[in-house]
Amino acid sequence: MRNDTSSVSTLNWEQYSHLVEEVSVPARTVLLREGDVATNAYFVKKGCLRVWFNNDGKDVTFQFFFEDQGVSSIESFRSGKPSLFSIESIEPSTLWVISKINLDVLIREIPGYQELMQDHILQRMNHYARLFMSHIKHNPEERYLELMAESPHIIRRVPQHYVASYLGITPVSLSRIRNKLMRQKK
Numbered sequence: 011m012r013n014d015t016s017s018v019s020t021l022n023w024e025q026y027s028h029l030v031e032e033v034s035v036p037a038r039t040v041l042l043r044e045g046d047v048a049t050n051a052y053f054v055k056k057g058c059l060r061v062w063f064n065n066d067g068k069d070v071t072f073q074f075f076f077e078d079q080g081v082s083s084i085e086s087f088r089s090g091k092p093s094l095f096s097i098e099s100i101e102p103s104t105l106w107v108i109s110k111i112n113l114d115v116l117i118r119e120i121p122g123y124q125e126l127m128q129d130h131i132l133q134r135m136n137h138y139a140r141l142f143m144s145h146i147k148h149n150p151e152e153r154y155l156e157l158m159a160e161s162p163h164i165i166r167r168v169p170q171h172y173v174a175s176y177l178g179i180t181p182v183s184l185s186r187i188r189n190k191l192m193r194q195k196k
Contacts, residue, residue: 029112034104042097051082057103063095071175150179151187
């Protein structure tokens with residue numbers, strides 16, 4: 011397999027700018043609703059998005075996306091099947107939005123772009139595997155400490171009830187863990 015990802019980084023993106031739309035959305039804007047078919051992919055220029063699903067009336071967050079990260083319901087986007095999750099803005103956000111048809115143009119016309127997309131998908135799969143393993147291997151306090159060590163920006167930018175959901179605990183449990191750790195520091 012040929013690796014032309016260097017071609018992507020040196021590309022004159024202006025010639026493809028008509029394929030992408032820049033949009034600004036307020037906080038708590040649902041970009042994709044669970045059960046709908048994904049017709050767009052998003053790239054975060056500024057802001058924060060979360061990916062979540064409904065589990066018996068309880069909202070479960072399982073990934074956050076910040077500046078310079080792309081997100082879509084990849085499975086739904088490629089297959090046309092209903093999305094297993096929702097995508098929502100946490101902060102006011104500026105996004106670049108691309109339709110499936112236009113993304114297919116980029117993949118077809120830009121050498122190395124398909125490999126770039128495959129790398130992105132593999133990174134997402136790795137994130138899901140790490141999250142899954144963390145929930146099996148670690149207790150809530152260990153998961154919080156791991157999050158603090160690996161992704162402190164999440165704790166700084168994301169409301170605590172979403173952090174708690176991401177860790178698989180209640181906001182009250184998260185507050186107890188944080189208070190315990192603060193007492194231990196003293």
